Amino acid sequence: MQFPRPLLPLILLASLLPAACAEEKPAAGWRGELVAPAAEFSQMPFWFWNDELDNAEIARQMAEFRRQGVFGFVIHGRIGLPQEIPYMGDRWLDHVRFAVDEAARTGMHVCLYDEGMYPSGSAHGAVVRSNSAFAAKGLSARSQEIDGPAKLRIENPVEGSLVAAVAARRNGDAVDLDGALVTDKPGEEMSLPEGQWRVVTFSCVSSGGRIRGVHFGEDDGQPGAPPAADLLDPDSVRAFLRFAYEPYYEKLKDHFGKTVFAVFTDEPSELGRGAKRGLQPWTGSLADDFRRRRGYSLLPLLPALFMEAGPRTERVRQDFKLTLAERLDETYYQQLSQWCADHGVELTGHPSGSDEIRPLRLFQLPGQDMVWRWVLPGQPTMLEGANSTVAKCSSSVARHDARRRNANEIYGAYGWHLTMDEMKGLADWLMVRGVNLLYPHAFYYSVREQRAYERPPDLGMHNAWWPCYRQFADYTSRLCGLLTDSRQVCDVAVLSVANHLPWRAARWLFQNQVDFNYLEDWRLLEQSKLEGATMQVGAMTYRLVIVDHDEPLAAPVAASLDAFKKAGGLVRYCRSEPTAELVSGLHRDLAVEPPSPDLRYAHVQKYGMDFYLLTNEGEGPIDTAVTFRVRGKAEWFDPWTAEFHPAMAASEGQDGAIRVRLRRRESLVLSIDPTQPPEKATPQPRTPSLEAPIDGPWKLADASGRQLARALDDWRVAPELTEFAGTLRYETAFDAATKPGKRYELDLGGVGDWTVVWLNGRKVGVRFWAPYEFDVTESIRDGRNELRVEVTNSWANKHAPKDARASGLFGPVVLRGR
Incomplete structure (x- = not known):
């Protein structure tokens, strides 16, 4: 972007700041805070502890982190850790204690990781070792076809315990559950009338699921991989807390709530990795729990979980999915969240699904992840598919629940061919959508031998760009700092139904510069309040709710939207490709002319000012004029260079419009002071090049x-x-x-x-x-x-x-x- 000469005093401020400038709050007002944010806004990389550990080397690497503007980390045991340093053993905990002490001494922040390695919930197998009944469980189905009349004795299963046997009439490959026979008693005899029957025996079995461990020989498919635990069993999860959380507290209690600010839990899985095929998640009391929550018995309808069973199939599956989600919330997330609250730290991390928004309300620091090159700059994946929703997933929850931060574990398994070009594009993609804490995956303690190929790349000191990493680290810190302790200005909510985040309407909103948050159906029912023609949800005020859902809404949800509409609010339904009709009647926050579908923005209020973060998500330059709803004295801030520049008016005839020129991969912040009158700047003539x-x-x-x-x-x-x-x-x-x-x-x-x-x-x-x-x-x-x-x-x-x-x-x- 072409500017006049920058303001010299502010450039001098940026250039004279010491190497550890982020550790102290600058004394230059809000401009100083933008240039040199506090250390807490630093990136927090996963730090793979994956080799023989040495305290001197730990201290040396931490000093390197600080030198390149990284003032925090997530301690994460990873494959390659020697057997002589068992996970959560004395040597492991002693090294963790050293690192946390060193972090406290040098002004860094530490997030603990609750597993060795992932998914969370097993404590590296300690939960199951303590009680084999705590192993992850699944529901198996074994079918046999019988022509009636016939009698059939229900035997105890060869593996596991009987949940139920259901006999239903065959209808081709499907079954008809009307008139189905059911028993949950081994040894009972079923009398089958004349006709063609399918008898399905359901058993609760060990899932055989594992987690990836931290030592060689403990990876997927290897005999040493630790067994996964039953996360639907509250006693199993209490054991997990005992083995994975309590030892950290005993070792580090004087740092909890200070240097140690959070515990990271990672994509818990009810079945574990590599579980036996064809299972549904299960635990001993789930059938009774389903009846209590849904008001009807699941047992006669169990075939619908495995095969077509007539018109009730979809409802049974959705109710089962909801019951599993509610139970996991209560047995797993709620227990972890309460433990963290009781011990002065925050629960952070993410669930297993990219658009799995429901559990995030139980995180003090909600998050999601972006891995495996699921989203790439310049590709349709930035706006399409479930993975395109991850940033708004966590930021929407944070804004509704007044969470100060929300996070993303980013870049995991993007490969050694990941470029800084892609890293910048993905960081911008997250931050302009409201994410204000980045967990880069990962900085490697060692890349010796096969360690270099464990979900690469190493983003840190073993990468060629490390000597120049500081500029990128400072850049993300500046924007994360701006987005924290600010108030989002946003009039639009997109309804989330049944723990699903739609992206069709979202894509149009992004491309037409209309910001939004996802609003869950349960939150609409339990937390929304009507204030005139607006809907209040936490600190947010909405004038428009968009429904991007093709199926009929549940009656209570539809009634709540009808009440909002009758009060004067706007409700729009998106059941095909959206158009401008989607936001008709809405007073837009900004107007862009000519249109620029690659322009993204976020509007926040802070320091008594309005700030617009403007990001170019395209592969070419943007040159347009933007008219902002907020009027006042405007100034540009470039978070990459930490320079301030005057904001120039657009050409005559566009009253109040500001010229916006963004190079590829560029983001700028426009500050507007509404207490000061706009400056009538005359655009400088563009001399021939x-x-x-x-x-x-x-x-x-x-x-x-x-x-x-x-x-x-x-x-x-x-x-x-x-x-x-x-x-x-x-x-x-x-x-x-x-x-x-x-x-x-x-x-x-x-x-x-x-x-x-x-x-x-x-x-x-x-x-x-x-x-x-x-x-x-x-x-x-x-x-x-x-x-x-x-x-x-x-x-x-x-x-x-x-x-x-x-x-x-x-x-x-x-x-x-x-």
Whole structure:
């Protein structure tokens, strides 16, 4: 984005801050807090403890974290931890104590992880070792077809215990449950009348599920993988707390609620990983629990969980799913949440489903995860599918429940070919949707041997970009700080039905700059209040509720929406591709002309000001005019450079509109002080741009100075560089005839993967993504200029050759004067 010269005092403030600037609150008012936020807003990476641990090395790595702007971490045992350091054993706890003490001494924050390794709930198998009855359970179904009349004795199952036997008339591959016969007593005899019958015997069996452990030999499918526990059994979960939570408290109680601020629980699974096929989650008392919650017996209807059973099939499945969710909430999440509240820390982490919003109300710090390249910048997955909802999932709960933070575990298993380009795009994707705490997955204690391939990449000190990581870390800290302790301005809610988050309407809202939160059906019924023509839900006020649901709504939900509509509120139904009719009658927060479907925004109030976070989610530049509902004195803040700039008016004829220009992967914050009148800025005329190609000749050298004769192309075509991963240096000289008052920009064209530029011995900057453009006004000189471009390729070329990326400086390299 092109700006006049930045405000010098604020740039000096940013440049003079010490390396540990985030540890102290600056004294420069709200601008100072934007530039140098507190340490708590830092990224909190998963720190894989995956090798022989040494306290001196732990301290050294923590110092490296701080040097690159990372002031917290999640201690996470991972495969590769030696057997000599058993999870939750004395040596493990002693190293954890050392790390927490060191964090307290240096102003860092620590989140504990409650499992070794995942999913949570087993305490690395200790729960089941303490009582084999606590093993995860499932409901199995064994069918036999019988022609009546006939008598059939129900025998005890070979495995597990009998839940019920149900005999139903066959109807092709389906069954007819009308007139079904049922018994839950072993040894009882069934008398089957004439006809074709299917008799299904249901048994509660061990699921055989496991978790991934922290030692070699404990991965999926390996005999040492720890057994999963029964998370639907409250006594089993109490044992989990005893083995996984209490030892941490006993070891660290003086740090709880201070340095140790949270405990992370990770995608609990009722069956565990690799469970026997064809099971439904189960526990001993579930049938009675279902009758109590749903008001009818499940036993005669059990076939509907495994096969088509007529018109009641879908209702039975939905009721069963709801019962499981409610029970898991009570037996697992509620117990963990209460334990954390009682011990002065917050429960954080996430459930197993991307759009699983219901359990998040029980998290003091709700979260979700984004892993396995489910969402990628520039791809439809950013707006389509269940995974596209994860950011609004956690942020909506946080806003309704007045939770100060909400989080996302991000980048896990994105592979060594993950780029900083993708990292920035995904971080922006989360933050503009309201996520204000990032758990990067992961920083590795060690990448020795196969440890480098455990759900990579290592984002931290074993990655090539680590020396330049601080700029990215500071950037996310600034935006997370802005989004915390602020009030969201948002008029629109999208209804969530049955723990499902729709994305069809959401996609249109994003592309047309209408912010929203997801509103669960239960919350609509239990927490909403009508205030005139608005709906109050916690601190939020809604004027429009959108229903993106094709099936009829439950009667109480429909009645609540009807009452809102009668009070003057807006209700819109999205049952096809949405149009502007979806938000007709709504006073929009901002208007964009010309339309820009790649522009995203979030509007928050803080410091008595209004702040608009504007993000470019597209693959090209944005150049448009935006009229904001809030009027006042406006100013731009660039969170990447920590610079402030005047906000320029758009062209004449667009009263009050502000020109918004965003490069690819750029986000800016517009601050508006409503107590001050708008400044009538006159747009600066755009002088013609002068371009001069920089054609070389170029010299290419490695770190030792060895010269490599290559043109500007992919260096992998050279036999000696085919498998090279690292940094090479391009050098050339060019002549420039500079003029006072002009600004000069260097455009490198294509780069694989990222670059640091030096001009005349002065470092100009680093760029991790296109466009690879640099303001060189302060470095260029009239006459001869010496240019050095250091290019670093992807670490995939080292660790994952099948995912190797193009490497080098490709050009064309151009100097522009304006």
